Every structure is written in C-alpha cells, then in structure tokens.
Amino acid sequence: MPERSQQVRRGYHLSIITISWNVIEGIVAVVSGLFVGSIALMGFGVDSFVEVASGIVVGWRFSYEMSGRSPEKAEKAEMRAARITGSLLLILAAYLLIESCRRLLGIGRAPAPSLPGIILTTVSLIIMPTLAKAKLQVAESVGSKALRADSYESIACAWLSIATLLGLVLNALFHWWWADPAAALAIIPLLAREGLKGLFGESD
Numbered sequence: 001m002p003e004r005s006q007q008v009r010r011g012y013h014l015s016i017i018t019i020s021w022n023v024i025e026g027i028v029a030v031v032s033g034l035f036v037g038s039i040a041l042m043g044f045g046v047d048s049f050v051e052v053a054s055g056i057v058v059g060w061r062f063s064y065e066m067s068g069r070s071p072e073k074a075e076k077a078e079m080r081a082a083r084i085t086g087s088l089l090l091i092l093a094a095y096l097l098i099e100s101c102r103r104l105l106g107i108g109r110a111p112a113p114s115l116p117g118i119i120l121t122t123v124s125l126i127i128m129p130t131l132a133k134a135k136l137q138v139a140e141s142v143g144s145k146a147l148r149a150d151s152y153e154s155i156a157c158a159w160l161s162i163a164t165l166l167g168l169v170l171n172a173l174f175h176w177w178w179a180d181p182a183a184a185l186a187i188i189p190l191l192a193r194e195g196l197k198g199l200f201g202e203s204d
Contacts, residue, residue: 004142008062011138011147014131015059018154021127022048022055028120038111038171039103040164040184043096044121047160050092051153054085058150081146086198089153093191096184103181111180113172121165128158149198156194160187 029045032038061081064073132154139147167183170176 005066007138007141008065011135011142011144012059012062012066014135014138014147015055015062015150018055018131018135018150019052019059021131022051025120025124026052028116032114032116032120036112036114036117038114038117038168038180039096039099040111040167040180041114041117043092043099043184043187044117044124044157044160044164046095047092047153047157050088051150051157054088054150054153057081057084058144058146061144061146079145082149082198085146085149085153086195086200089149089156089191089195089198093188093195096188096191100181100184104178111171111177114168115172117168118165118172121161121168124161125158125165128154128161132158145198149194152190152194152197156187156190159190163187 026045026048029041029048031045033040033042033045058081061077064077132151135147135151135154138144139151163183163186167179167181170179
C-alpha cells in the first residue's frame with residue numbers, strides 16, 4: 001500500500017538520522033566521561049552506541065521490507081530486530097547497574113566537572129524527544145515492535161540526558177560526586193522494562 005510504503009521509507013530515514021546523531025553523541029560523551037571519570041556520562045555515551053546498533057538493526061528491518069520481500073519474511077525480520085533491540089537495552093541496564101554500584105561503593109575516582117558533557121546532554125534534550133516522537137508515530141502506523149523498542153531507547157536517552165545533566169550540574173556546582181552514579185541508576189527501570197518488551201514481544 002502506498003501509505004505503508006511511505007511510512008516504511010520514513011522509518012528507514014529516521015534510522016539513518018538516529019545512527020548519525022548517536023555516533024557523534026557517543027564519541028563526545030565517552031571521551032568526555034573517560035577524561036573526567038563520570039560514570040553517568042560514560043553510560044550516556046554507551047547508550048548512544050547502543051542506539052547506533054539499534055538504528056542499524058531497525059534500518060535493516062525496513063530496508064528488508066523496502067526491497068519487496070514477502071510479508072512473512074518481513075515479519076520474521078521484524079521479530080529478530082525487536083529481540084536484538086530489546087537485548088541491547090538490557091545489556092545497557094546491566095552495565096549501568098554494575099558501574100553505578102561500584103562508584104557508590106567508592107571504587108574508582110570521583111568524577112570531575114565536565115562542561116562538554118553539560119552542553120552535550122542539553123542538546124540531546126532537544127533532539128531525542130523529537131526523534132522519539134517521530135519514530136513512535138511510524139511504529140504505530142506500520143505496527144513495528146522493533147521501531148517501538150528503538151523509539152523507547154530514544155526516550156530513555158532523553159531521560160538519561162536529564163539524569164546525566166542533573167548529576168553533572170550538581171557535581172560542578174556543589175562537588176556532590178555521588179550525584180553522578182545516582183543519575184546513572186535513575187534510568188535503569190525504564191531501560192529494563194522496555195528491553196523486556198522488545199525481547200519477549202510484550203505489549204502494553
């Protein structure tokens with residue numbers, strides 16, 4: 001159907017945008033996080049690379065349908081893509097849980113202030129909600145669980161931006177080092193919930 005084909009192409013283009021932005025975001029966040037010792041910022045960067053991987057998977061899923069494969073084959077590709085994106089979310093949640101607990105227990109150096117991190121997370125707060133909304137609209141129109149999981153990764157990134165920004169600002173202003181790992185912990189429930197949905201194909 002023409003309308004579905006248009007939405008499928010839109011989903012593919014949104015995947016390209018997701019990949020492009022998150023490559024930049026991930027590099028800046030990880031390098032800045034390593035430099036200042038911020039687990040929240042590094043977790044934010046890891047989340048960006050998870051979104052890159054998810055974007056590649058979802059883009060592959062839509063390109064599969066765009067190539068004219070049968071509905072049955074497209075559905076199988078959809079299921080595989082949803083499981084992969086769900087698994088990536090759970091891996092990220094586990095990483096943040098382990099590293100945040102280590103930092104709260106005093107393992108590792110206390111994070112230093114990061115101006116690049118503050119700027120990056122502020123910009124992300126503008127981009128990610130807009131991108132997530134667009135992807136959710138396409139996911140609903142074509143019934144894509146994989147794109148829905150991917151859109152929730154973008155929503156998670158927006159919430160992680162808020163948590164990371166708060167932790168970075170509190171540490172910069174008041175030297176509250178614990179705010180950094182606490183900020184990383186705040187996003188874990190959302191990541192785990194949506195990861196399980198993508199992995200097991202659950203719906204609301």
